[in-house]
Amino acid sequence: MLQILVPLLIDALANAALIFFVAVGLTLVFSVLRILNVAHGSFYSIGAYAAASIGLWIVGAGLPGWLTFPSLVLSAALVAGLFGPLMEKGLVRWTYGKSEAVQILVTFGLFLILEDLQRMVFGVNSLYEDTPMQLLGSIEIGGVVYLNYQLLLIALAVLTIVGLKLLIGHTRIGRLIAAVVADREVSQAMGINTDRVFMLAFTLGVFLAALGGAFATPTSGVTPGLGADTMVLAFAVAAIGGLGRIEGAAVAAVIVAVVRVLAIYYAPAFDAVAPYIVMLVVLLIRPYGLFGSVATRRI
Known part of the structure; x- marks a missing residue:
């Protein structure tokens, strides 16, 4: 029994880690800026393309393979530094205080632009660079072989949760x-420069999304359309956990990942819809999500 459950759990937690990076970035942006950024999934795919491209360049140049590990974080930082301030100042800032319909339409337009930009820069072919996963190898526990890279993803997600909680609760910017x-x-x-706070929060959200894409590259590569699929799933996770709640995004990511893995193993026909069935059930019971709460709204 354990030989079946343990691999399922490891697969689910590794999948949850990648979903968490995108969902927590989305929920962080919403909690500060109060906008639903439909373009958030594009930053995930751009981070994946950047990580794959840099990794392939490192390998092609004959540089040490271990450089592909810091390149994953570097790729996400480059995407965040380039797109975060630019998009927030140039476009997203003008949607503050507007209706949700305007925000969704503007960010959806941004999503379409970014998707076309990816095709122009990276083409329509898939990219795959798995050096980090190959270097880490695998480990056998109880007769079951696990990829060490999957275990690393789980640890990185936990560190990210702790880091975000420390950032929010124990630093000045937090x-x-x-x-x-x-x-x-x-x-x-009170004199707080809210424009700067908005820009920093948006850039951090972009970094988290791009980081998720970069970390996903060694295991699944990157293909056109990845941003749209990831965005829909991230919205489901954020809604289940409660928009604006970091711990909610973490728990919801685990729930969705477990359901997806169980569907893949036992009911493949429901793989694509399983996360949204969970979202429907949760929202019917708690319309504000598992960790959300009812709040007053100024109109």
């Missing part, structure tokens, strides 16, 4: 973010 989330107008009256 306290500024918490103040803006609590009351934007009062924060402005």
Whole structure:
């Protein structure tokens, strides 16, 4: 029995780690900026393309293979540094305070632009670079072989959760973010530069999404359309956990990943719809998500 359950659990947790990076970035942006960024999935796929391209260049240049590990984080940092401030200042900032319909339409337009930009830069062929996974190899536990890279992903997701909680609760920028989330107008009256907080929060969200894409590259590669598939799944996870809740994104990612893995193993026909069935059930019972709460809204 354990020989069946343990591999399922490892697969689910590794899958949950990748989903978590995207969903937590989405929920962080929503909690601070109060916008549903439909283009968020594009940053995931751009991070994946950047990581694959840099990794292939490292291998092709004959450089040490271990350089592909820091290149994954570097790829996400480059995507965040390039697109975060540019998109927030140039486009997203103009949607603050607008209706949800306007925000969704604007960010959906941005999503279409970014998807076409990816095709122009990277073409329509798939990219695959698995050096980090090959270097780490595998380990056998109880007669079952696991990829060490999968275990690394789980550890990195846990470290990210801890890091975000420490950032929000024990740093100056974290306290500024918490103040803006609590009351934007009062924060402005107190002299907090909310525009800078918004830009930093949006850039951090882009970094987390791109990081998820970069970490996914060694296991699954990157193909055209990856951003759209990831975005829909990230919305489901964020909705299940409760928009704006970091711990909710983590728990929801695990739930969705477990359901997907069980569907793949036992009911492949339901693989694609299983996460959304879970979302439907959760939202019917708790419309504000597992960790969300009812809040007053100014109209």
